[in-house]
Amino acid sequence: MSDTANDLRVERKPKLSETVVGAIRKQLQAGEIPPGHKLPTEGQLTETFGVSRTVIREALAKLAADGLVEPRQGAGVFVTEHISTMFGALAADMGAKDSVALNVLEVRLAIEIESAGLAAIRRNAAQEAAIQEAFFEFERLLLDSQPTGPADLAFHRAIASATNNPFYVEMLDVLGRRAIPCDVTSPWSTELAQSDSYQRGLQREHLVILNAITAGDAEAAREAMRTHLGASQQRYRERLQARQAYYASSVKAAAGE
Structure with missing residues (x-):
């Protein structure tokens, strides 16, 4: 080469x-x-x-x-x-650039930290059940080695719905599959993001959010969501750095041929 x-x-x-x-x-x-x-x-x-x-x-x-x-x-x-x-037109224009995935996560931080807190205060029994159902659907798909992206989005959407403010739901609907980089259909998905250990980590973070909302603890729910999305940002940055390092080593190896 x-x-x-x-x-x-x-x-x-x-x-x-x-x-x-x-x-x-x-x-x-x-x-x-x-x-x-x-x-x-x-x-x-x-x-x-x-x-x-x-x-x-x-x-x-x-x-x-x-x-x-x-x-x-x-x-x-x-x-x-x-x-x-x-906003939908802008989101549709964003394409599949890696920087966009980080931008989307930043937007989600702005939206979903407060939505988690509001859900803990405002949710009714049916809305709480919907959050739980999405959580356990993620678990089922994970155990069956099936794509968890739809259940992941449903979990976050159910939390947004539990705020009883339709605009939180609408914003997540606009982002759609862009909101879930771990989904195999996402433009930013990788083998690491689809691995069992990676998604098991996501589910542990989901459980902390679910427990806080179920307990009606708004501050704990906000902190759990902040931790979850912040960790997602860090994980994605690490994947980008790993990809860059792999590319650099490949170029170096090719030059030595």
Whole structure:
């Protein structure tokens, strides 16, 4: 090997639907199509972008999955009226860069520390049960060696729901799978993050949060969530450093060939 990884890098040409998604997202960010307003019809979008209806439908499905638009049977596709619409557009633009994973964890710290404290004070019996169910679903998936990401997100979402403030839930919904780097479907997942020992550590941290909320101890719940998300930040930084060290050693070894 004579050169570094630049020689191996192949740029992927964006799919047509991705181009359409990007263009419409920019219109939404600029407020050209306000929340609650209807998008142009499929036929109009097909003509505007010079692509097939299949491409347009794929693009609209992606925008709907990101929470930016919603189809209404027989009426068309409308821009969502949630206050987090622009935040959703920003989150969708973030992609899968490693720095973004750390940024997402930082945002979660700002949101979820207080949500844990509020959940400890405000939760009702049904909401407490939902947090417990998500915790034990994570445990079941872990024992079955299945991806735990959905249960992990459900655990945090159930805590947000127990605040009885819908905006906490909405913010987590916007982040979606970006919020859980350990999920195998996450852009930032690694073999380490998917390992049994790594996820067992997450579950121990979840248990401390659950116990504090169940006990109605708001300060303990906040501290447990701060510890959990802070540890997640540190674990991710360590993975980045390990990856950097591995790359450096690989380049050095290749140069010595």
